[in-house]
Amino acid sequence: MAANITFYDISSAPPLRTFAPNPWKTRFALNFKGVPYRTEWVDMPDITSLRERLGVPANRTLPDGTPYHTLPVIQDAKTGALLGDSFEIALYLDRNHPDGPKLFRPLTTGLTAAFNAQVDSIFTKHAALCSNMPFDPQSEEKIHDIFAKRAGVKSWNDLQMSDEQRDGLMVSFEADLGELSKAYRHTGGTTDH
Template sequence: MITLYDLPSKVADSPGTTTTWRARYCLNIKNLPYQTVYVEIPDVEAFAKEIGAAPTGMWPDRSPKYTLHGRPAYLDKTYPSCGPVLIPPGTMVLQLAFADTVKEALEHLRLPLFYSYFVTKLNNRSAAPLRKKFGAKLEAPEGEEREKMWTMTRDNLGKMNEWFEGSEGDFVLGDEPCFADTVISAIFRLIRSTVGKESEEWKDIATWHDGRWGKHLERFKQYEIVV
């Protein structure tokens, strides 16, 4: 059975990071059986080495970096008859470029707002190293700085909204979800659970651009199952 290694959270049914939410969405879209094993941040490197997982990158000091990572192309290749194809032939480069562009469009949210809420949802064992690493950068901005940040967010999402105008179907490639859709959903799913569904921040995002982002996440509700 497939095992999804995820980051635990204090919030019910809202564990993880954007990376692990993408993986969860991919597994649920393909209707694959899997189990979830939760790993706190300080334990990720040792745990990855224990199970023989290769580093997912390098830190600035060139030491190996271990993260909780998912591979949609592997799922398509290994389970070709299960569910929709996440990365149809000929779309790999475009989907990866799309994913990078989406992440860059919302990158400015991570430390100034998103992480300030995010760490409060983590267990103390995982929150402590993040607080130590980022320190004062985790303080949420206020006043004019906060307004400027949200204006930038709305403008960036407005550019993304233009990509979808005139497109056919509810998803990036049409009528069925693909990997690129999980990138959008993972970011918004984690933002919603972090700032709160009833928060002004989420209500703003969910209603911008004729409610596109709230509707997109609602379409993914069936794939949010946490096992």
């Protein structure tokens, strides 16, 4: 079956591989549902121009209120749909590809949206942990500027920390994820559909 969906993912340092959490969610959803797609790799500094060219508005804002353009984006040649948020993409896939497994249990979309917002908040709070991500060296300086803006600091250097500070931030990250995990388990968090 030909791939009607173009999936835009963030390119990494060589060797090219997927690494960013939000595009991973969409890649997992596409694979789980068995939907054919082709990947277009986008260098992080080019994300804004890609979204603007495609007419996909920013789905996040920086601490100063300016638009923040992220990936994933999918473009469905069959329906003309252009979506730029992993949660909205998952909803679209369930609606437009009803065969196969469902990504959402019935009547859980609102809870899942709240859970997703909390995950995003936790990852933003701990953005400094991204300093070891496999950024493409050719655009690393621009990427550092993007992450500094997202974290609400003046420069990438403001995100650098000692091993002890990093360990402390990891403890905070794990604690926040632990609380999120409790909420998930409380809702009967299971993959049974």
